[in-house]
Amino acid sequence: NEWRSRKKVEIIQYVMLKWGFALIIGLGTGLVGFFNSFAVENIAGFKLLMTTSLMSQHRYVEAFLAYAGVNICLAAAAAALCAFIAPAAAGSGIPEVKAYLNGVDAHQILSPSTLFVKIFGSILGVSAGFVVGKEGPMVHTGACIASLLGQGGSRKYHLTCPWLRFFKNDRDRRDMITCGAAAGVAAAFRAPVGGVLFALEEAASWWRSSLLWRTFFTTAVVAIVIRVAIQFCATGKCGLFGEGGLIMYDVSSSNITYSVNDILVVLLLGAIAGILGSIYNYLVDKVVRTYSVINERGAAFKIFLVVSIALLTSCCFYFLPWITNCSPCPSGSTMSCPSLDESGEYKSFQCPPGYYNDLASLFLNTNDDAIRNLFSPRIVKEFHISSLFIYFATIYFLGIITYGIAIPSGLFIPVILAGAGYGRLFGRLVESMTNLDRGLFALLGAASFLGGTMRMTVSLCVILLELTNDLLLLPLVMLVLLVSKTVADCFNKGVYDQILKIKGLPYLEAHAEPYMKNLVTRDVVSGPLITFSGIEKVGNILHALNGTRHNGFPVIDEPPFSDAPELCGLVLRSHLLVLLKEKIFSRDRGFADKSILQTISSLDFGKPGSGKGIKLEDLDIKVEEMDMYVDLHPITNASPYTVVETMSLAKAAILFRQHGLRHMCVVPKSQGRPPVVGILTRHDFMPEHVLALYPDIKPHKWQ
């Protein structure tokens, strides 16, 4: 609609701007990702150095107090940020971004305060030693940056730019937020291609090939920013940051061979991981529901919960290594043992000189270093079966009870940690049956656990590839992903879908429910239909806006303006409000004249940022104006999507979702009736609504 009236120079400006924004999103997200790693590795690194140095002086109580104290302070700070500034920043953020890209405009999800808390809360939370990651928060951060750019800055903080009005529509904003989500994964895992695929497979509900290219560009920018930052830091200017290089957990294995026997073992690994993954999802679901009851009671409860979990985590991490026996240092190692630096390949802990504590090198470490330890091949490092079991059980348990507390918390790292522990443990248990390396088992375990909880395929595969540089292992990774996802899908849904459901966000599934094939669109149209004439009385419009919460109204031209009543189009509540606010009225019932049209075309009908549109209460319509007329044609969308009333509901639902619609007009199939018989919105396609109307239908599982 808008597009037709644009000049060529404006189109060029639009295209340039879109690419420019993709560049800025990439730069911004890349820098935030770098800053995040930099801050976490320095804060957590110094904390661990302090603890280790106190322990080496045998001041064990002080070491614990320092360790737990720092953790609790960091945790409390993160919780306070979340509780007081932006409650929407708690949790992963991926479900919210997913819902936004599905068309759900939830409140405050992408506001500047959320962005701020997400960045700093994530740094504090990860540094505090929680079993949480930064990738979910990074995805959310990328989406927030994109959203702020897309709405031309924040009106609340007086950072707006009227020049950016081109992007005030759903489609452009979703495109940019998709780029932001991809950039987030790219920055968190240093995995640019994985980011694109994540956005495609998990985040986005609509996809076009031009979008593929734009996300690719954004993540390429992220990759280059991070590459430059790593090269800059290689000289030691960034404190403890810089380990891992571009590939975070490089395992680049030598040439591996495997037999049919090995493949059978790997299949078993995948199947068990699928079961463990679905149990994980089930328990996370229960825990989040419990926590949300606690969190609703107020900020103090939120902070208390966070601090309790922080204390529990600190206790587990500090005291569990005491259980295990000390291992003698390997003789031929190139690394010093016990190690002196913060990454701690061989933590001394309570052990005498020449010995190290294998469990401490997992627990008293950053998450990244723990993963590196688990992925390391057998010749470099060996773990006791008991250590691995303790580690796996603890992380599995802590991962479940940590998600849902009021801090920004990603789910990838906990799942990778638990999966790597599980895989390495599994590898030790079956070592008589296979000669695959245990480091590879740890990697396969991580892959299968991710498959069992997240239920993604290609994107996980590429992310793992970019994380570990293990191209030769690709066939096995694909295999375990397939097995674990298949097994886990028999029991429940992916963890993000579950969280979406807990949050009550009306997410439209990609496929229609089977029973929808037996219904037609007419069957679910509900409520009285409110339509406007092409030229309508102000009073009627006000009355309608007051009386309903609908956001779209069909406009119908009637005689004398047409031969018969005919569908003119659809008008949006927000556009009506602009017209009413500006008082574009006329005394007589007729088409608006030229001068009024020009006034209208200069108004801002762009989609406002979150919750900043005109409210009904802002209007000040006088009584004498109530009888005046408004010409709705200039603001009517003349080609709304329509379906015939006998269209199968399943088909209509797929059409609705695939085109990212907000309203769909239902037209009659026969003559002699009004030209529109109803309006369908997102709500009408939700299974809850349909099943409430037809309680006899039994939803069954097979699609």
Place this chain on the structure above:
Amino acid sequence: NEWRSRKKVEIIQYVMLKWGFALIIGLGTGLVGFFNSFAVENIAGFKLLMTTSLMSQHRYVEAFLAYAGVNICLAAAAAALCAFIAPAAAGSGIPEVKAYLNGVDAHQILSPSTLFVKIFGSILGVSAGFVVGKEGPMVHTGACIASLLGQGGSRKYHLTCPWLRFFKNDRDRRDMITCGAAAGVAAAFRAPVGGVLFALEEAASWWRSSLLWRTFFTTAVVAIVIRVAIQFCATGKCGLFGEGGLIMYDVSSSNITYSVNDILVVLLLGAIAGILGSIYNYLVDKVVRTYSVINERGAAFKIFLVVSIALLTSCCFYFLPWITNCSPCPSGSTMSCPSLDESGEYKSFQCPPGYYNDLASLFLNTNDDAIRNLFSPRIVKEFHISSLFIYFATIYFLGIITYGIAIPSGLFIPVILAGAGYGRLFGRLVESMTNLDRGLFALLGAASFLGGTMRMTVSLCVILLELTNDLLLLPLVMLVLLVSKTVADCFNKGVYDQILKIKGLPYLEAHAEPYMKNLVTRDVVSGPLITFSGIEKVGNILHALNGTRHNGFPVIDEPPFSDAPELCGLVLRSHLLVLLKEKIFSRDRGFADKSILQTISSLDFGKPGSGKGIKLEDLDIKVEEMDMYVDLHPITNASPYTVVETMSLAKAAILFRQHGLRHMCVVPKSQGRPPVVGILTRHDFMPEHVLALYPDIKPHKWQ
């Protein structure tokens, strides 16, 4: 429609079968891919060994005759297969698969004879030393295997299975062919993830997340098949096959660093490659148009053309190395120099002992080994600037004049060869300005050339990653792909789109043309509309089927069967033919009774394989039957996609393409008119048709 009536056990059977087919597609394509590599490496290897051994005895004329003779025989055999058995097997096959997945059912594209010729023609063609690859043919092969499975075998060769009737619809068949295309890339490049992305980015026009998972499964099967085959052949059981392992051109570089200067050089490389790539596309277009005139004259002309190009290629490859000077063998090399085996890192050619001919190691080699040589790092191998220039110019030229001759010919390998030559040459020319390795330049050159001709992004990136195992180079590869694609897109379209256009296939673009925003659906509805009543006379139907070539007809219920004329649905020509053939008629105008309904439900309304449906001439309707009635309701699709006549044409085009439709009903926006005003088909959305109706519209480029 069909779905509603299925029982649960049938649905389970359907799901199992779909996965089973994906498994078989993966196995089949994987085995063909292995067989192809095995045959090519042995045939071409023995040819090269023979030539080399004759040359080492200084029998140069005999060597040339042997070399050229073998090439010409192989080429003639490939051309004869193509010319006499399956002309549709010539060329890459990717454009045809792309068109099929867009909804174009071109004749013979996926028949068993095409499959046969594609497999053996590709082996012969690649062995004959042409500058062609196997990846396009492998994609086509995968698609053919999928199609044959999907239509339940070939009726012509009496290999049908009635049990497979579930898959006789467009959607399922397209899903399987998408899997086949992905499997083809996975088998050709040993790149499973790249295959999935290729299918997503380039091949498929419609995409669902469940399809992502199924293609992923298929390519995982391919990867495992190839992995097993390589492990089997590692013991030397497969002759000369087995080099390269799972990663075809392993360059796994050491840690590379680059400065801003290097990045600028790489940007220049990408920009020039973009220009060269678009020139390549332009010239391929011209050459293919010229060749198609020659090829149309008959089989003899086709074979003559192929043999001429084979002779030219042999002459170039054999005589050009004589120009170059001999290089002394490197002292510290681990490989024997001059080399004795067929892969020929250091070809002796005409050089004295202790020297080698660098150009011969590119020309007198298989394409795969030439690429390996070009990608090898500087310390291993050095090429003269003049050698690289000769090589690049020759391959660029031969690649252009080879595509279009009547053999199965992939485009990836020629482009990679030319690109690698270009990149290495570029690297030598700028060696004073950068310290990036020349092997890396060759890789970046290949990436940028691919970007400049194919215009893909993510899939190329992943395919190159899987081909070369160079994760650290990923940011630079992404950068050159972006630059070269952007530059090349300014001039013309991707090479596959061009070939689609030359072949005259009505491909629907993903985005609508800008001028379509100014038109509505009513504007392009053309021709008289033919509708049927719900219960229609046999004579009328026959007359209508005879009189038009439409494939879909709206069915309209009229009084007394409804209150007012109303749209009942859409009926397909193929379904009408089944009904007429089975003579499901009745004497009186009324609804069909139960017994007839049962007869109908047992009939085969599935989409037939290519060109095997019932023809109008097959019908044998007697004169007295012409006045009988047919109840069309049981075969009517009751929820066709509809648009209102004032819907913007651009929106309708996107809807049509996104849902993979074949027909779309246009309904009136006002009362008092027939319930359908027209039918839109693929043809109505083609720019040629629209521009013919409205010659005043000037198509312009900005989208």
